[in-house]
Amino acid sequence: MKKQVKAEIISVGTELLLGQISNTNAAWMSEKLADSGIPIYYHSVVGDNLERLTEVFQLAHNRSDIIFITGGLGPTEDDLTREAFQVMTGLEIVQDPVTIQKMENYFAKTNRTMTLNNLKQANVFEGAHVFQNSVGIAPGIAVEYEETIYLFMPGVPREMKSLMLEHMLPFLADKYSLSDVIFSRMLRFIGIGESQLEYELQDLISCQTNPTIAPLASEGEVAIRLSANADTKAAAINLINETESMIVKRAGQYLYGYDNDTxxxxxxxxxxxxxxxxxxxxxxxxxxxxxxxxxxxxxxxxxxxxxxxxxxxxxxxxxxxxxxxxxxxxxxxxxxxxxxxxxxxxxxxxxxxxxxxxxxxxxxxxxxxxxxxxxxxxxxxxxxxxxxxxxxxxxxxxxxxxxxxxxxxxxxxxx
Amino acid sequence: MKKQVKAEIISVGTELLLGQISNTNAAWMSEKLADSGIPIYYHSVVGDNLERLTEVFQLAHNRSDIIFITGGLGPTEDDLTREAFQVMTGLEIVQDPVTIQKMENYFAKTNRTMTLNNLKQANVFEGAHVFQNSVGIAPGIAVEYEETIYLFMPGVPREMKSLMLEHMLPFLADKYSLSDVIFSRMLRFIGIGESQLEYELQDLISCQTNPTIAPLASEGEVAIRLSANADTKAAAINLINETESMIVKRAGQYLYGYDNDTxxxxxxxxxxxxxxxxxxxxxxxxxxxxxxxxxxxxxxxxxxxxxxxxxxxxxxxxxxxxxxxxxxxxxxxxxxxxxxxxxxxxxxxxxxxxxxxxxxxxxxxxxxxxxxxxxxxxxxxxxxxxxxxxxxxxxxxxxxxxxxxxxxxxxxxxx
Structure with missing residues (x-):
């Protein structure tokens, strides 16, 4: 039987706290992870500050089984993600030879001089899995500490996405032999208000646990998200179909489409x-x-x-x-x-x-x-x-x- | 002297944890708060779950002086923000008569029936400041508990923005009589590309520290944000005027306006x-x-x-x-x-x-x-x-x- 894991995402970067960029990384990762059956319970954003970073890691350590961390792995003095993790764990930092080689090739090819701080990007933890980054320098790192898995990735969206798809998701699927699936379907309604629709479905919403039924309002329309958990995708779809037909009996005249339909x-x-x-x-x-x-x-x-x-x-x-x-x-x-x-x-x-x-x-x-x-x-x-x-x-x-x-x-x- | 406050943002909503939407609210608020001299130290996202919400509130209570909370204030059973805050504080929930009146008018005008769950949106805390929402129903709420200020707003971006600008920022400015001032001005250019404008102003951008000069590109136009720090607003404006006139000498023909001009x-x-x-x-x-x-x-x-x-x-x-x-x-x-x-x-x-x-x-x-x-x-x-x-x-x-x-x-x- 699969262990019911709790996961969370920590995004590191003062630019997020200054509002210069939105945390689209967390949204993208959450969507992919929900599809893979790994539920995310928290997102946190913290700045490039050793003390606060360490505190946020400690908090996550106490409440989650899998922790995704993006950002703060670059070459500058501001980049403190590894240092904070070391403060908490005492794990030794070692250099990944493949990354060093990649950097040497890169600097040779572009005729630029590699400065000492560049080497920082090759720093990984003893005993970690190191995943090479196919669109950038800093590698992905997976490390287990006191039964919690930490997955580190750069904050640059392309690099994070490539590491997630190529390495992190397969690594997790393997590790947890994710056998059961979460499948979701969105039902889209128009011409009925959110509170009215909820009123019509009240008993279903409060009794139903698989699939869960979540109403979401947006301008001039309402959606209902059905999310089912089962051993196979087919079984999950079956559960969703059954609940959908109960909903359609009550509010079918307002249903206009599914998922990304407009x-x-x-x-x-x-x-x-x-x-x-x-x-x-x-x-x-x-x-x-x-x-x-x-x-x-x-x-x-x-x-x-x-x-x-x-x-x-x-x-x-x-x-x-x-x-x-x-x-x-x-x-x-x-x-x-x-x-x-x-x-x-x-x-x-x-x-x-x-x-x-x-x-x-x-x-x-x-x-x-x-x-x-x-x-x-x-x-x-x-x-x-x-x-x-x-x-x-x-x-x-x-x-x-x-x-x-x-x-x-x-x-x-x-x- | 101004008290050096620590602030953080909590965004409530399972749709954020499922990656259905990005947390653009936190980015927008952080930017506005940075401009007002209120530094944000953390963003957190948590789902519509009473236990986890209460834990996140407790954590924020222990580390911050001002806590901004968006989402989970709607009429459905999923909306648990008020309940979680009540669990932590024991504060009594009372109904805001102005909001009730607004709802009654709204339902009468649109010939719809108000269901009981709609009334939930009028719930506020005893002793709270209630700020009327000029673009929606649920009001903004400011409440002080054990010397920490909690500011609650709906998660709908337009409603949050309107409450922030009309009520929350003025309330905070008043409360903290923010004494040294960060003042910003945005210069808006059209007909010149970002890299070209940056090239024209290269030496200014790299030498200047007060005001800072930050180019921001958006579709079809470029803006330059000047942010100055001084004892008084007048002094900050002076610093900005000096830099602006240097910029205008070089790229004035492309300048079309300021700040929120379009x-x-x-x-x-x-x-x-x-x-x-x-x-x-x-x-x-x-x-x-x-x-x-x-x-x-x-x-x-x-x-x-x-x-x-x-x-x-x-x-x-x-x-x-x-x-x-x-x-x-x-x-x-x-x-x-x-x-x-x-x-x-x-x-x-x-x-x-x-x-x-x-x-x-x-x-x-x-x-x-x-x-x-x-x-x-x-x-x-x-x-x-x-x-x-x-x-x-x-x-x-x-x-x-x-x-x-x-x-x-x-x-x-x-x-």
Whole structure:
């Protein structure tokens, strides 16, 4: 039986604490390790300071079985990762002859002089496994101390990634003969709020332990991550399928996709498959819907174009919206939205016309509150009108309007 | 005298430990705090687990004076940050009436039912400072416990940033009456590459220690951060002014603004001040230029609208680009760009017409490489034509085209 290991990641570097770079290394490693069935319990960032580094190592030593350490292995005086580990363990530092040879070749080839501090990069610990770095100088080091495994890698992302994939992951798989697998699937929902979805699934979420069910909200949509643990990938997938079907029974009408699917891509694919073209008339969104379609490769087959009519005058001049509609109902009205969708559909000669008019704010407009938005979708069957209200700042109201349009299109097209 | 405080950041969320997102919050906060003279000694990430959260809080309590905590404050059962803090401190949880009122208004306005778990977001600690969140529901909380300050914020980046800037930083500045000051100014350049700018300023960068001079590249532009340390803000500003004037002597023609200025806002202000209106004809950018203008408040005064003409047929139908131009020169040509700018200027009745046509890729088009882009700007004086080449993927080529347009407009308008 596999020992249930606890692992953590320590990233060393003052530049992380100054906010000059984000800790993307920890995110990348965590994702890879989750896939390999090694759960990460903590990330820590600490600066290039001997005392604090030693403390962080000691803390990790007390709570974890596997400790990944990146950074602080370079040639400068600031690089203190090895020294701190030596303070804690008393292990002797020895030089790796292969690394020294690599450095000598490198300096000879580039006609540069190797300074003494460069040699520091060949320092490893007695009894360690030394893994050669195929994209840089400093090697990866794996060392066991009091039953805890320490894996050291440079902080440069390419070097860390190459060492992880080529050496560290195979080393761990071998060491722990990782027989059981963690497999995850993300279910993506739109048109239902996070708390509502959670309410629908409450009993499942609180009773279920394998797979676990974790709701995650992001703007205008919700995802549910199912993570199952089993002996084989097939068994894990089975567990996930069973839970998914229970979830789908309750909230299937809001499910639009899986894993890295986006609602934009789903709508795009539906348009492609049904050989439909679309055009947009945009007031408050200002071309943001159009731009989100053009983001996708192959958009010229489905997207005709857009009329961005931001001023009342332009709505009349370009889209020929009748004056009496704008005077009588206002430009922020379902009547204006309908006329915009109708005109753009005909002018741009598309199968579907969609329009956006509303108040992005912060000020009211025509007596209407910021966040009031009208969307009309005219397809070959009917005119579909929506009055919406979004809260938030200008940018949020505009982004949510565009996201909502994809939700509405998805529900119309998937029928 | 100022107390030398130690601060750290705790980010709560299993999604961070699974590598689904990078800890950009910690980077952003660290940068802002370094600017305010509050040094960060550690970052920690911990999952939504009561026991581990409590341990991480206890550890931080023993080593830091100020502790920033983001995440785990939402409405779901997973959100355990408050509970863990309560386990450690025994502080009573009370409800913030302002947040409850905000939630009631929000649910009433959006015609949705408030479920009981939503109310959790109003939970704060007895005796805490409660800071209202101007872009979301969950408030910021500042609470002192055994002489350590805890500052809680939601994990959603926009909400965290808004609370930091509006409340947390002013609260800390007040509390610690930070006496020696680090003051920074960002100089923003466009139209010069990072390495070229660094070359021009080489001697300054290597000799200067106060202020420090740090070049930072971002897409299509370069910034120089000057950070000075002095007894007073006035003295720090003085030091920065001196260095700035040396830099301006060498690269002033590329300087467009300071600090949070953006090239988009600068162009917007120039249009406003000169009472000029603009419209755009967009092919590969697909409305992205239009959308970036509409992002800015007050755009209805300067922005007439846009014709997004993504297909050849639409270019003819909507913008009446003569067939012979598209046949003879192609749609990706300076001739087509010129006709597009001319037509949109006249159809939308604006003072300036700008057009974009090009190959977003990844495939070639009309025998032209991905990244080939033509921009034409027609103002009241003349026709300005630009042939450009950008590398990168589809999204990058489109974003760089839009950015370049602002650079070109800036140089035409500032004269």
């Amino acid at each position: 609602i934009e891509q789903k709508v795009f694919a539906l348009l492609q498959n049904q050989h439909l073209t679309i055009s947009s008339a945009e007031s408050l969104t200002g071309g943001a819907f159009a731009s989100s379609i053009v983001d996708m490769e192959g958009s010229s087959a489905i997207f005709k174009g857009a009329a961005v009519v931001y001023q009342t005058e332009t709505k009349a001049d370009v889209l020929h919206i009748p004056e009496h509609i704008m005077k009588h109902y206002g430009t922020v009205s379902k009547e204006c939205a309908e006329a915009m969708a109708e005109q753009v559909k005909s002018l741009y000669n598309s199968d579907i016309g969609i329009s956006f008019t509303g108040v992005a704010g912060p000020a009211k407009q025509e007596g209407k509150e910021a966040g009031t938005v009208f969307i009309t979708i005219i397809n070959q069957q009917a005119v579909h009108q929506y009055k919406l209200h979004f809260s938030g700042d200008r940018d949020t109201i505009r982004r949510r309007s565009v996201k909502k349009a994809y939700e509405l299109l998805f529900h119309l097209l998937k029928k | 090239i988009e806002q600068k162009v917007f202000a120039l249009l406003q001040n000169q009472h000029l209106t603009i419209s755009s004809a967009e092919s590969l950018t697909g409305g992205a230029f239009a959308s970036s203008i509409v992002d800015m408040e007050g755009s209805s005064a300067i922005f007439k609208g846009a014709a997004v003409v993504y297909q050849t047929e639409t270019k003819a139908d909507v913008l009446h680009i003569p067939e012979h131009i598209m046949k003879h020169y192609g749609t990706v040509s300076k001739e087509c760009a010129e006709a597009m700018a001319e037509q949109v200027k006249s159809l939308y009745n604006s003072d300036i017409g700008i057009s974009f046509t090009g190959v977003a890729g990844p495939a070639k088009q009309e025998g032209k490489e991905a990244g080939t882009v033509f921009i034409t700007i027609i103002n009241q004086q003349a026709v300005h034509q630009y042939k450009l080449h950008f590398s990168g993927d589809r999204d990058t080529i489109r974003r760089r085209s839009v950015k370049k347009a602002y650079e070109l407009l800036f140089h035409l308008l500032k004269k």
